[in-house]
Amino acid sequence: MINATYTIALMGNPNTGKSTLFNVLTGLRQHTGNWPGKTVTHAEGEFVYRGIAYRIVDLPGTYSLYSNSADEEVARDFLLFERPNITIVVVDATALERNLNLVLQVLEMTDRVIVAINLIDEAKKKGIRINTKKLATKLGVPVVPMSARNKEGIDELLKTVDAFVHGQLHPTPIAVPYSVEIEQSIAKLLPLVKEIVGDDYPARWVALRLLDGDTSLLSALNQQPPRLTKEEAPYACCGSVKSV
Structure with missing residues (x-):
């Protein structure tokens, strides 16, 4: 195990490819178990990028953070009490509108967020085009298009993480009225x-x-x-x- 310097929380709706991204980033440097007092699975791993060690926690797939289930409580409590240095919210490019509900909830809790638009290859097949620069401007946080299973966009995601920890990004999340x-x-x-x-x-x-x-x-x-x-x-x- 490596001595991680920064903690990353990985969030997203079920079936957005969040765990695929987790596996790509951590490889064999991961372990699973249950959250204390919960039957919810806990997955945690490590990776190193540009000489910096990261601990990444794959939170349960949820549609919201309203504590209507054990999964939602685990995800909410991790953001609230563990205070990860960065939260990556993985969204499905083919169902962006539905997935943005969770993104907006996360932005109400923390400004240290990267939105990873996964399955961008599937979206293109369906004729869906996403203006990620405009979306980033609207949300006030970085947005990175990617395809985790094809390992496309991974380097751009890691560069964005690196820019975050070096203080090169200054997000201003949208305030939901x-x-x-x-x-x-x-x-x-x-x-x-x-x-x-x-x-x-x-x-x-x-x-x-x-x-x-x-x-x-x-x-x-x-x-x-x-x-x-x-x-x-x-x-x-x-x-x-x-x-x-």
Whole structure:
């Protein structure tokens, strides 16, 4: 096993080729098991690119992060508590509109995102053309077209990862607007949420989940260990969270 410097989370809807990409990147440097306390499979691997070691975690395939299932809770909690350096969201080029739902949810949690448009070869066969530059501008994060099974676009993806870790990319994710009523409710909740979680978690996203009545999120937050100081750990965790 290598001593990884950066952690990458791999996300996507089921059947987008996410695990194929995971296998291409890690080769034999991978292992599987179950997430603690879950029957959900845990797959983790390592790779080195341009002298930098990466740990990559293949999260369960999900359609959302709304904690309606064990898979969704695992994916949500990893982004929230493990705070990967980069999250690669793999989407199906032949079903882009449906897949972008998860992308937008991830962008509400973190700005360190790369959208990997997989199965671009299948899309071309169906006459589908995707303007990746325009999509990247709309989303505010890098977008890379690829075909994992044909190993096309892998180098471009890795170059984008490399640019991220060297601070050469400055993403500005799209802010998803909601109805006037929801935005007003978010505005009322935000000061209280920020008072409780500080800068440790995405306050707007937490407010949205509370408005959805996501009690599992409160439970997960309360189970986190006491917050560490910046000197003790680069990714400090949050202390107990009260219901709001």
